[in-house]
Amino acid sequence: MVINVVNASCKRKDMLRQSYKDRVQEAIVLRYVEEDGDNGFSRTQATEVIDFLSRALHKKDQDILEAVSLIRGIKQLLQQFRETDFDPLLKKMYSFCEANGIKALDMEDRYSKNGRKRTNITNCHYYKFDILNTFVDMQIQEFGDRFSEVGTELLKNIAALSPCDSFSQFNVSDLLKLSELYPQDFNHMEKIALEKQLNMYYLIVRQDERFANLSGITGLARLLVETKKYKTYHLVYRLLKLALVLLFATVTVERCFSAMKIVKLDLRNKIGDEFLNAAMICTIEKKTFLIVSNDDVITQFQNMESRRAQL
Numbered sequence: 001m002v003i004n005v006v007n008a009s010c011k012r013k014d015m016l017r018q019s020y021k022d023r024v025q026e027a028i029v030l031r032y033v034e035e036d037g038d039n040g041f042s043r044t045q046a047t048e049v050i051d052f053l054s055r056a057l058h059k060k061d062q063d064i065l066e067a068v069s070l071i072r073g074i075k076q077l078l079q080q081f082r083e084t085d086f087d088p089l090l091k092k093m094y095s096f097c098e099a100n101g102i103k104a105l106d107m108e109d110r111y112s113k114n115g116r117k118r119t120n121i122t123n124c125h126y127y128k129f130d131i132l133n134t135f136v137d138m139q140i141q142e143f144g145d146r147f148s149e150v151g152t153e154l155l156k157n158i159a160a161l162s163p164c165d166s167f168s169q170f171n172v173s174d175l176l177k178l179s180e181l182y183p184q185d186f187n188h189m190e191k192i193a194l195e196k197q198l199n200m201y202y203l204i205v206r207q208d209e210r211f212a213n214l215s216g217i218t219g220l221a222r223l224l225v226e227t228k229k230y231k232t233y234h235l236v237y238r239l240l241k242l243a244l245v246l247l248f249a250t251v252t253v254e255r256c257f258s259a260m261k262i263v264k265l266d267l268r269n270k271i272g273d274e275f276l277n278a279a280m281i282c283t284i285e286k287k288t289f290l291i292v293s294n295d296d297v298i299t300q301f302q303n304m305e306s307r308r309a310q311l
Contacts, residue, residue: 071147071155078143082136086128154181158243163214167206172198175239182242186235194235201233217243259283 090107097104107124119126160174172195179186179194186194205211210227214220221240224230230237263279264271271279282289302310 071152075140075143075147078136078140082133082140086132089132154178158217158246161217161220161240161243163205163211163217163220166212167202170202172202178243179239185238185242190235194239197233197235201229201236205229255284256280 094104096102105123107122107127109123110118111121111123111126112118121130157174157178159169160171160178162169175198176191176195179191208227211220211223214223217240221230221237221244224233224237224240259280263283264276
């Protein structure tokens with residue numbers, strides 16, 4: 001009966017083929033992880049760039065210059081992978097098939113859809129352009145939507161405030177572009193005055209030894225207050241404060257959304273706003289809550305209202 005059912009139904013044949021294909025693919029993945037997953041270079045290459053970018057963008061005191069360079073670097077790596085990495089990937093596939101006694105697919109043959117209908121394109125064309133390139137293009141598009149040229153340019157303008165390497169990234173035109181994003185904070189006359197003030201500020205702080213070893217705009221803002229220079233260069237200091245607020249607000253929002261993915265799962269899709277807010281605060285401010293002892297929590301809970309039993 002089994003033979004009759006299988007032989008009589010093309011749909012069942014396709015289901016059996018697909019099931020076998022899935023088992024082979026799972027075996028291939030597991031074998032690759034077992035043999036190549038411990039390779040330090042492969043693992044590092046796969047995680048370093050994304051991990052560095054994630055850490056840089058989630059720091060409250062993030063290094064703007066590094067964040068900008070990482071964003072551009074990842075875009076270049078994705079494009080480079082799209083253009084040059086198909087042939088090395090194909091060689092790995094042939095090597096794996098040879099090592100495991102698997103008949104490799106001839107890339108010059110015409111591609112067969114569903115194992116029966118032949119098309120006018122080769123297997124190489126299908127897997128390179130229709131599969132790999134399509135997938136990579138989706139990643140590039142998603143990355144471009146998340147880190148647009150406008151956003152990258154904004155980070156570049158903020159980086160012009162950096163005091164690192166004796167204000168090597170200082171650029172008046174970039175900072176003027178940054179001020180144009182805040183029309184309510186800089187009127188027309190202040191924008192004109194800002195350009196003159198930036199030039200004078202640059203000459204003075206570069207010659208001041210107290211500003212020689214700063215590593216970020218947070219320390220720069222603090223030192224401007226300590227030296228009372230924030231009064232002399234009040235427009236520069238205003239621009240610096242806006243940059244600090246922008247960075248902190250952006251990172252805080254990103255951290256909140258990342259925490260929400262952890263707190264609000266499918267099993268908690270009906271969670272109330274009050275409980276969600278409390279859970280979010282506990283997740284986002286982990287370091288702060290580690291300082292609070294259990295006894296303090298119990299005491300606070302006990303004092304909220306009279307209870308039948310003492311906790």
